[in-house]
Amino acid sequence: MSILVIAEHDNGSLKDETLNTVTAAVQIGGNVDLLLAGENCNAVAEQAAKISGVNRVLVADHSVYAHQLAENISLLVTELAADYSHVLAPATTNGKNFMPRVAATLDVSQISEITAVVSVDTFKRPIYAGNAIATVQSMDKVKVITVRATGFDAAACDGSATIESLDKVTDAGLSSFVKEELAQSDRPGLTSAKVIISGGRGMGNSSNFNLLEQVADKLGAAVGASRAAVDAGYAPNDMQVGQTGKIVAPDLYIAVGISGAIQHLAGMKDSKVIVAINKDEEAPIFQVADFGLVDDLFDAVPELAHSL
Amino acid sequence: MKVLVAVKRVIDYNIKVRVKSDQSGVDLTNVKMAMNPFCEIAVEEAVRLKEKGVADEVIVVSIGPKVAQEQIRTAMALGADRGILVETDEPLESLAIAKLLAKVVEVEQPDLVILGKQSIDADNNQTGQMLGTLAGMSQGTFASEINVGENCVEVTREIDGGLQTLSLNLPAIITTDLRLNEPRYASLPNIMKAKRKPLDVKTPADFGVNVISGLKTLLVESPQERSAGVLVGSVGELVEKLKNEAKVI
Ligand SMILES: Cc1cc2nc3c(=O)[nH]c(=O)nc-3n(C[C@H](O)[C@H](O)[C@H](O)COP(=O)(O)OP(=O)(O)OC[C@H]3O[C@@H](n4cnc5c(N)ncnc54)[C@H](O)[C@@H]3O)c2cc1C
Ligand SMILES: Cc1cc2nc3c(=O)[nH]c(=O)nc-3n(C[C@H](O)[C@H](O)[C@H](O)COP(=O)(O)OP(=O)(O)OC[C@H]3O[C@@H](n4cnc5c(N)ncnc54)[C@H](O)[C@@H]3O)c2cc1C
Numbered sequence: 023m024s025i026l027v028i029a030e031h032d033n034g035s036l037k038d039e040t041l042n043t044v045t046a047a048v049q050i051g052g053n054v055d056l057l058l059a060g061e062n063c064n065a066v067a068e069q070a071a072k073i074s075g076v077n078r079v080l081v082a083d084h085s086v087y088a089h090q091l092a093e094n095i096s097l098l099v100t101e102l103a104a105d106y107s108h109v110l111a112p113a114t115t116n117g118k119n120f121m122p123r124v125a126a127t128l129d130v131s132q133i134s135e136i137t138a139v140v141s142v143d144t145f146k147r148p149i150y151a152g153n154a155i156a157t158v159q160s161m162d163k164v165k166v167i168t169v170r171a172t173g174f175d176a177a178a179c180d181g182s183a184t185i186e187s188l189d190k191v192t193d194a195g196l197s198s199f200v201k202e203e204l205a206q207s208d209r210p211g212l213t214s215a216k217v218i219i220s221g222g223r224g225m226g227n228s229s230n231f232n233l234l235e236q237v238a239d240k241l242g243a244a245v246g247a248s249r250a251a252v253d254a255g256y257a258p259n260d261m262q263v264g265q266t267g268k269i270v271a272p273d274l275y276i277a278v279g280i281s282g283a284i285q286h287l288a289g290m291k292d293s294k295v296i297v298a299i300n301k302d303e304e305a306p307i308f309q310v311a312d313f314g315l316v317d318d319l320f321d322a323v324p325e326l327a328h329s330l
Numbered sequence: 331m332k333v334l335v336a337v338k339r340v341i342d343y344n345i346k347v348r349v350k351s352d353q354s355g356v357d358l359t360n361v362k363m364a365m366n367p368f369c370e371i372a373v374e375e376a377v378r379l380k381e382k383g384v385a386d387e388v389i390v391v392s393i394g395p396k397v398a399q400e401q402i403r404t405a406m407a408l409g410a411d412r413g414i415l416v417e418t419d420e421p422l423e424s425l426a427i428a429k430l431l432a433k434v435v436e437v438e439q440p441d442l443v444i445l446g447k448q449s450i451d452a453d454n455n456q457t458g459q460m461l462g463t464l465a466g467m468s469q470g471t472f473a474s475e476i477n478v479g480e481n482c483v484e485v486t487r488e489i490d491g492g493l494q495t496l497s498l499n500l501p502a503i504i505t506t507d508l509r510l511n512e513p514r515y516a517s518l519p520n521i522m523k524a525k526r527k528p529l530d531v532k533t534p535a536d537f538g539v540n541v542i543s544g545l546k547t548l549l550v551e552s553p554q555e556r557s558a559g560v561l562v563g564s565v566g567e568l569v570e571k572l573k574n575e576a577k578v579i
Contacts, residue, residue: 032491091496092459093468115489119471122424122459131425131545134454144548149453150347154356155551162544196468197502200484200495213490217579241579249508259474259488259509266368266448266508268490274578284346291556295576297568303561312559312576315568325565330579 023052023142026102028095028111028121029070029079033060033088036069038214039112041176043169047110048075048177049139055080056183057102059095061088067185074181082188089199090116096123097192103128103164107142113168113269114213121168130162135269137173151265151288171213172271172292205260212244212263217274220246220263220290221256224279224300224319228256233323234278240330246270246290248280264289279319282307299323331478331500333376333385334440336431336458337369337405339398340451349552356550365401368446370408371506374513375476376444377409384478385442387411391434393427395419399529406524407516413529418541424452426534426541428460433537435465440501442483447472447505458505468498472507 025047030037040056047054056070059082070079080102086094099120103109109124111117113135125132137155138146144159145167212218219234219241231245238245247257249264263270265288275293280286282298282305290296291310298311301318308314315322341347342362350357365373379385390405391414392398402413416430435443443465448455462469470476470485474493477484486495488507516524534541562568572579 089494089496092462092471096463115472115487118455119459119469122456123463123469125456126425126428126460126463129425131423131543132454132456132460133545134452134456148553149550150341150356150451151453152553153347154349155553156547157549157551159546159548160544161546194468195499197470197496197498200497202492202494204492253509258492259507260490260492265450265453274572274576285343295572295578296556296559297572308561309558310556313568313571314559314561315565316561317565322565326569329565329569 023050023107024105025050025052025054025108025110026106027054027056028099028117029056029058029066030112030114030116031058031060031063031066033063034065036066038176039114039171041073042171042174043110043112044073044075044177045174046136046139046169047108050108050142052107053077057082057099059087059098061085071183071185072179072181073183074178076181076183079183079185080188081185082190084191086191086193091197091199092120092123093194093196094192096120096127097194098190099124100127101190101192106164108165108167110167110169113170117168121166125166128164128166130164130166131160132166132168133158133160134168135170136167137170151284152291153284170269172269205258209238210242210244212246212261212268212270215244216272217241217243218246218270218272219243219276219278220248220280221251221278222248222280223250223254225251225256231256236327237323237330240327248286277307278323280307281305282310331385331441332387332389332438333379334435334438334443335372335376335388335390335405335410336443336445337373337390337392337401338366338446338449339363339392339394339401340366340449343367343450349550353549353551355547365404366446366449368448368506370513371508371510372444372446373405373408373410374511375506378511379478380409389414389438389440391416391431393418393422393430402529403524404516406527407521408514412527415529415531416534417531418534420541422541423543423545424454424456424460426539426543428457428464429539430534430537431461432464433539442500442502442504444504444506447507458503462503467501467503469503470496470498471505473504474507474509476504
């Protein structure tokens with residue numbers, strides 16, 4: 023068995039989700055190679071070579087891969103896939119973008135967002151916003167899989183893989199990059215933070231999110247939001263936690279002014295400890311919270327920031 | 331230009347599903363079904379393109395049982411011109427759905443195909459991308475804004491780090507994210523009008539598509555339930571518990 027893992031990175035550094043995906047690959051068993059496709063990504067290759075469990079880092083460094091265009095990346099992965107029994111990518115927006123193209127070209131099904139490896143061909147994945155867990159078996163010749171990072175621990179980084187460069191250039195010529203507006207933040211990313219404090223519609227406006235940031239500063243936490251808060255313009259889209267936003271499982275998740283709709287719970291209910299602050303004691307969020315505080319957030323949150 | 335929209339019949343998003351006691355799947359008997367929310371957004375976007383004079387025909391297609399005609403009629407009440415149902419009682423997987431949609435694309439030759447980014451039942455997030463490859467088209471997934479130009483379409487995508495804008499050659503695939511638009515409600519006269527719009531019924535066999543899947547669902551279980559914890563009386567008590575009991579801060 024031989025497994026190809028696709029690295030998630032921004033040409034400058036490796037994203038943590040890659041480490042969780044390698045762990046899933048190691049659990050399946052066999053030889054694990056990592057594909058790094060990007061432009062001027064040498065520094066990332068050095069980082070990737072240290073991931074324990076990885077045998078070779080295959081680097082495809084070319085401008086056609088600079089922005090991870092799905093059409094180009096999927097062609098590259100499809101060509102390489104012939105040598106592997108499994109192809110794994112993190113279930114990030116990037117992995118979700120190109121992996122189904124790989125599967126369709128190989129004429130195999132994709133198994134989306136696995137959270138556990140049962141055997142070499144059998145995996146668990148949540149469906150219906152996490153309200154049911156399906157165990158699925160794949161009979162396909164190549165298993166194309168995306169991995170939900172919260173289901174697996176991060177691989178350690180004390181390995182020494184060999185780095186090999188690929189000279190394959192696969193340019194579909196179908197799309198081009200125009201621009202990017204990325205959030206600038208010194209805080210930890212939502213999907214890797216140990217503590218997250220999220221605000222919902224109850225926050226009332228975008229400047230009130232500062233209240234959450236004061237708590238986040240004290241705890242080294244990331245700040246998240248419900249869809250209602252994002253839709254209302256209180257927070258940018260990349261902060262949305264939930265079924266259709268980011269899936270998180272920190273040690274501590276503090277939900278402030280969030281009612282606890284199933285779509286929101288789907289994104290955070292695997293957190294170790296959940297705290298809810300809400301003025302409505304009937305809010306469904308209290309049904310999943312380890313510690314609930316029925317209070318006005320405009321009193322409770324500043325007090326919390328003070329007492330930390 | 332011609333726009334094709336794929337819509338899926340799914341469980342209503344307000345309903346919390348229950349796993350069957352024999353663990354063969356989730357219990358869908360007598361639960362309310364509706365159009366997948368992301369597909370509603372796809373229909374709305376297509377109809378807006380028509381209202382702006384960018385599109386001249388909006389075709390809606392669904393693959394599913396006979397009753398999926400309801401969702402096609404709903405889409406037509408929202409403004410789609412005609413519908414196609416590829417009727418099957420088998421629960422098909424994304425790859426089979428994408429293959430059938432590719433056949434519909436071959437027949438209809440749309441300039442733009444709009445799909446939801448994921449369906450809220452399977453949560454697969456695959457069909458549009460698979461169709462993209464099979465139909466040889468470019469793709470703009472998780473779209474929050476689209477602007478159609480000459481022979482190309484600019485798509486702003488919601489990605490993990492923020493927003494990314496791509497330019498796609500036409501014909502192209504677009505999958506919708508939540509903030510692309512807010513779907514309208516169908517008015518009564520439009521619901522009545524939709525009943526007279528043409529709806530073609532086909533079968534997978536008409537297209538000669540092999541819908542056999544390489545995946546087998548062995549088991550569907552309930553997730554581990556979280557039980558409610560305790561209510562604390564004050565911020566002080568909360569901090570104390572987080573420090574000493576849960577030891578997370
Ligand atoms: C297809 C689909 C996908 C979705 N995906 C997601 C998703 O990924 N993530 C997501 O979050 N949602 C998602 N949703 C939306 C979801 O259904 C809810 O609408 C949303 O989560 C509600 O956000 P909220 O809890 O912030 O707002 P509300 O439900 O309006 O709750 C606000 C809460 O704040 C409390 N509050 C108000 N003022 C105060 C105060 N001063 N002090 C304390 N408490 C206060 C209120 O008591 C209330 O409980 C999705 C919906 C659909 C249809
Ligand atoms: C009763 C029933 C039971 C099922 N059980 C299982 C199961 O146990 N395991 C399993 O893997 N699958 C099962 N399926 C199939 C599964 O629900 C999906 O139909 C299939 O996986 C297609 O992918 P998706 O809907 O997740 O697509 P996604 O890629 O999540 O959907 C994205 C978009 O593709 C389009 N689309 C998807 N499906 C259709 C369609 N039918 N017609 C038109 N457009 C469509 C829509 O625009 C949608 O928004 C079942 C289906 C049914 C009806």
